[in-house]
Each structure stands twice: as structure tokens, then as C-alpha cells.
Amino acid sequence: MAVDSTYMSASVKSYPLSTSDKLALNKEEIIVKDDELTWDEEWHNFRVWCYNSKYREVCGRDGLAWAKIALFYFVWCMFMAGIFASFVGIFMAIVDKRIPPYRGNSSAIALDTSRPNPGLGFRPQISVQKTLIKYRSSHPESSGYHHGWSAYKNQLDEFLAYYTEVDSRYQRAIDCSGVPINKLRPQFYEGKSCRFDINMFRNRQTPCVTQRNFEYNFGRPCVLLKLNKIYDWEPITYQNAAEVPEQFKALWDSEFSDYVLVECNGENDVDRDFIYEIEYFSQMNTTRIGGFHRNFFPFVNQDGYRSPLVFVHFKKIETNVLINVECRAYAQNIDHSDSLEFRRGSVHFELIVE
Known part of the structure; x- marks a missing residue:
């Protein structure tokens, strides 16, 4: 049974059950069929997914796709780091470095007692x-x-x-x-x-x-x-x-x-x-x-x-x-x-x- 090519990527081939089609299978293509895949076929698909030399894909993506993903996460991490650094800068600017904001009975040391206790x-x-x-x-x-x-x-x-x-x-x-x-x-x-x-x-x-x-x-x-x-x-x-x-x-x-x-x-x-x-x-x-x-x-x-x-x-x-x-x-x-x-x-x- 043929698979509609509209729903398949360039590196995926419909795999009918005939022996002639099996022999004609390109080693750099993913096996797709209606029946359950054998262990050899699953291992073949895994190896092709890890690295496809025909389409130069690693883990199902080519170099351009990986570059876009890396660029996105780099920009995202830099954006989050900038927000974190700005809040740290604001905090350091408004907090007195010599006098703690909470002291005496309001300090963390006094939480388990009624007063600070050295x-x-x-x-x-x-x-x-x-x-x-x-x-x-x-x-x-x-x-x-x-x-x-x-x-x-x-x-x-x-x-x-x-x-x-x-x-x-x-x-x-x-x-x-x-x-x-x-x-x-x-x-x-x-x-x-x-x-x-x-x-x-x-x-x-x-x-x-x-x-x-x-x-x-x-x-x-x-x-x-x-x-x-x-x-x-x-x-x-x-x-x-x-x-x-x-x-x-x-x-x-x-x-x-x-x-x-x-x-x-x-x-x-x-x-x-x-x-x-x-x-x-x-x-x-x-x-x-x-x-x-x-x-x-x-x-x-x-x-x-x-x-x-x-x-x-x-x-x-x-x-x-x-x-x-x-x-x-x-x-x-x-x-x-x-x-x-x-x-x-x-x-x-x-x-x-x-």
C-alpha cells in the first residue's frame, strides 16, 4: 500500500511489502509501512535518524535547522540573562551593604526565638x-x-x-x-x-x-x-x-x-x-x-x-x-x-x- 507523499519528508519513502521494493530501498531513507516494523527496520530508522549522509541531517535536522535553533536559544538566554543582571543591579543599588534591612526582632536569627540570640x-x-x-x-x-x-x-x-x-x-x-x-x-x-x-x-x-x-x-x-x-x-x-x-x-x-x-x-x-x-x-x-x-x-x-x-x-x-x-x-x-x-x-x- 502506497503512502501519500504529501505527508512525507524528502528523506522518507513508503515501503510496500513486495520483495522488489524492499531491494530497491535507498539505505539513506526512513522505512515507513502499515505493518509493524521489525527490529532490523527500527534499527535502520534509528541510524538514519542519527545521521543521514544523503541529506546531511543529524537527528532529523540539517545544519541550517540546527543553526536556527541554536540562534534562537542563544538570543533567548541572553535576553533572560540581561533581565536577571538588571534586577541584580537594581537590588545592589538600593540595598545598603553595611546595614541589613531586617535586624533585631525582625531578623532571620530571631525567627525561632523572641529575640536575636548569639x-x-x-x-x-x-x-x-x-x-x-x-x-x-x-x-x-x-x-x-x-x-x-x-x-x-x-x-x-x-x-x-x-x-x-x-x-x-x-x-x-x-x-x-x-x-x-x-x-x-x-x-x-x-x-x-x-x-x-x-x-x-x-x-x-x-x-x-x-x-x-x-x-x-x-x-x-x-x-x-x-x-x-x-x-x-x-x-x-x-x-x-x-x-x-x-x-x-x-x-x-x-x-x-x-x-x-x-x-x-x-x-x-x-x-x-x-x-x-x-x-x-x-x-x-x-x-x-x-x-x-x-x-x-x-x-x-x-x-x-x-x-x-x-x-x-x-x-x-x-x-x-x-x-x-x-x-x-x-x-x-x-x-x-x-x-x-x-x-x-x-x-x-x-x-x-x-
Whole structure:
């Protein structure tokens, strides 16, 4: 049965069932017939569709057809890219790059709580996906499955190097010693910030200095803590012993009213049994507790801003045991959560000293 050629392309031939017509079939033509095609005939059609040497077609289209399609999609993609670039340009032009549009109780940080709530960060942290500090105090370099202590020491050095850089931005930092916060706050919004003197740790002869390898080679590691930055957040510090948590009442001193307090301990009872002695080194005049001075807040994207730091010295801990450590920051407007997924006002890490 013949097929009307009006409905066929130049490269398609009607394929009657007679043997003579089969033998006369051009190898560069598509087989079309009323009956079901055999496997050989379908394979033949597929090969001709992939590449037809007679009509120079690839996938059923010649070079001109493919050029038109490519030109269409190129113009279309360029048009869409132009629209996207124009919207990005408008967005960058109208959005303030220093002040977030949503802050305070309207910020994304406050969505799961009634107010912004900072957390803590710690160093050294070899991988952002891991919170384990594990090393052999007798080996500076890693070997096989055993980690040396030099990698942790080097990362602390790299982190603290930022505090020793003196550039044009850091020169805007000012000495805030003894200056009340109500006089400093207007200067912060002018781009100035308080200078954190990293030499303080060395001048006080603390063990948490690079000259002593941060005590990692003695199995008494120093861990650095910092309070995460939240734009325009300001701590409400405790003003008297009646306001502080119960564990701080016996330690209360008048200088505590100027600090966000920091304390570390084992996360569980069994972890606490493996931690025998902890020292804190910060701007506070005590090693019984750490603190971030309130004069470094609020953070308003000042150039050269350096966050205050607290060193936690695990002076005596059990070796060859996994110890889960939790450090918490304390202020009247810092909430805490025991959820492993949403930690508020705290940080978790593990220690193994071999």
C-alpha cells in the first residue's frame, strides 16, 4: 500500500511489502509501512535518524535547522540573562551593604526565638563539619590514624594572625579602657570599634600562647572561644549577684557587670568526671571564669572590627577518653537550648588527648 507523499519528508519513502521494493530501498531513507516494523527496520530508522549522509541531517535536522535553533536559544538566554543582571543591579543599588534591612526582632536569627540570640564559636576547628579535637600529645605531626598536635597549634596561629595585622582599617580602632558604653556607642555607628589587644595573653604570662604551643604538646589544650556577631545586638549583663545563675553567685565580683560571662564544662555527668581543672584567660582579672567585655558591642559592621576572645585552658583532663564539652555564654538576654540541632548561646565540641 502506497503512502501519500504529501505527508512525507524528502528523506522518507513508503515501503510496500513486495520483495522488489524492499531491494530497491535507498539505505539513506526512513522505512515507513502499515505493518509493524521489525527490529532490523527500527534499527535502520534509528541510524538514519542519527545521521543521514544523503541529506546531511543529524537527528532529523540539517545544519541550517540546527543553526536556527541554536540562534534562537542563544538570543533567548541572553535576553533572560540581561533581565536577571538588571534586577541584580537594581537590588545592589538600593540595598545598603553595611546595614541589613531586617535586624533585631525582625531578623532571620530571631525567627525561632523572641529575640536575636548569639551563639559561640571555637578554634581550632580543622574542619567546619567536625567538632572533634583529637591528637597525640607526644607527636607533633600526624601519622596514620594518629593526629599530631601541630595542626591545631598552626590553626590557632593563623586565626590569631588577623589580630596582629595593623592596616588602615584597624588603625580606626580605639582604646576603650575605662570608657562607658554610652559614650562609645555613638562612635561605633561612625565606624570605630574597640581595640582588642592580643598581646594581653602574652603579657599575663598565660600558657595559651604560641611560644608554649598552646599547651597542646603537654596534653593540656587551650581552646579559643568567640561570641558570634549579630548586627546591632547588645548584651544586657548581670548587675548583681542576685541576677546571675546559681553557679556564679559564690564567684560574684563587681567587674562581672561589664562582661558576658563564659563557662565550660562536661556536657554530661560522665564527661564532667573526666574534666578535673579548667582555667579561663580573658580581659577579666580572674581565671575562674571567662568573659567578653560589653564595650565590643554592638557590632555594626565597623571596618577592622576584632571580636573579643576567651581562652579556655583544660589544665587537667583524663587522657584517651572522649570528652563532650559544652561552653555557654551568660547574659540576661542570652537564651540557652539543649537541642543538638539548634544551639543557642553555647557551643559543643569533643576532646580526645592521647
